[in-house]
Amino acid sequence: VLITGAAGFVGARVAESVVNDPRFDGATVTLIDTVTPRLSGDGVRPLTGDLSLPNGLELALEANPNIVIHLAGVLGGAAEADYGSARRVNLDATLNLFERLRELGRRPRVVFASSVAVFGPPLPEVVRDDSPPHPTMTYGAQKLQMEVALEQFSARGWLDGIALRLPGIVARPGADRRLRTAFLSTLFYAIAAGEDVTLPVSPKDHTWLLSVEAAADAFIHACLLPRESLGRRRAFMLPALRVSIEELVAAVQQQFPGSGAQVVYAPDADIVAQFASHPPLSTELADRLGFAHDGDVDRLVARAMPREGR
């Protein structure tokens, strides 16, 4: 198993889940990131490398993986802020990875982290598997381009890809302020720490969320799905819980009853349009394949915080 972006928020949790999952017993798990992944143990190979450089890519592929979880990327706001870096990592390095995996000839399962950002605002009244994606942000457009490549490589038998469109994943500790979605995670940590927080959305806005634990489960599920269960369509939205901001705030407050933190709302029209105007979501394809969201907002909140934060 190769996991790229393995030191990141989602990557580290996916790595931990893979290493602790008996279904991967005996596998060598290569973890690579530009900062060294902290996980270690039997069969775990934490590597420091930049996939956008030829030696980083070759280093990652040294163990000739037959399962690849590709999470490395320049995310959302960071991609907006540095187009050149986003192109280099999200497009060039990702496509280079797919091409090298084709050349290695093992037809590996490749689980690619795509994003809800493939849908640009305004969204349709209900987002379905067949809703046409029209991304407006660089990040979403690049993810969509790589979905197209992954699906075509899969159709030709060059690899065996699945692109999971991720909703907002909570709760990212010390969320990078360059991520315009940071507020969704910040609210967890602020309330936990009893710190007042200002949210750039309204209480009645809705957003699609998944706990980091549910996201890790989804990546593992995608690694193990039999090829026969998959059709031509290889990119789809993961099930996500659609919650109102006030519902979410209430659930987090209930989790930390002594918090006393004040939550203030100062909606930013652009952030609301991008990240908190999510309509009902239908994920028939993912449902049929056995993917699932957290079930309810209390479970989402309980599974969102890293263990040491609870």
Place this chain on the structure above:
Amino acid sequence: VLITGAAGFVGARVAESVVNDPRFDGATVTLIDTVTPRLSGDGVRPLTGDLSLPNGLELALEANPNIVIHLAGVLGGAAEADYGSARRVNLDATLNLFERLRELGRRPRVVFASSVAVFGPPLPEVVRDDSPPHPTMTYGAQKLQMEVALEQFSARGWLDGIALRLPGIVARPGADRRLRTAFLSTLFYAIAAGEDVTLPVSPKDHTWLLSVEAAADAFIHACLLPRESLGRRRAFMLPALRVSIEELVAAVQQQFPGSGAQVVYAPDADIVAQFASHPPLSTELADRLGFAHDGDVDRLVARAMPREGR
């Protein structure tokens, strides 16, 4: 005006039409291709250059165009035969062109030659503007990726793009046998020359076609469409005539009554699936914008042959 791929079959005809169109009077028309475009005249700058090399790209952009017709590409079967070259030209060079146009800051109209190949087989019962594209060939996947980039660059105001999904364009003289669609053009020239021809399809199969003259008209129309008439959706299928192979053969035979050429059918299942199983086509968006196909098969045939071939 900059026209890339200007020495190619479609490119040369588009170039000729632009140069002869009074609506472009006074414009400098830069033509670039890896082989020197043959057109010359007042205000015409034929250049030899490879857009996939930095100096070729800079050469093309020297005149700081505000209209770009991007036709350069590694086509169909050639892209299948040489993935590396297809990636370099169809993806890297195309995206580099879009990025440089963004940096030049003129927000140029960019008309990009996309392809029906964005739809992989099997096609839906009717192909509509919202039919989800799932390309299986490298060429179609690369065109689709660049549509996504062009549309996102347009949404952000970085340029003002239109991607025209082209059906089969006839009749390519001396059609490159690497193009698996060559038979559609070959049949014109064989019948014209009185040479017997074997077609890899059945008489009752259907295909979407446009004459090269209608294609050139469509590119010019796209150059001149007011920005206000365009929405977020910037990639769409051009109207095409849906003809049966026997109808097409009969019309070409009528055009060359003394031919005597025998037409033999030897269907190849893969070619039929890819290029001659075209269902009814609905092109509402293009229709609304004023694009049109040839009208009927006789007019298609009359406008398909280059002037010297008539």
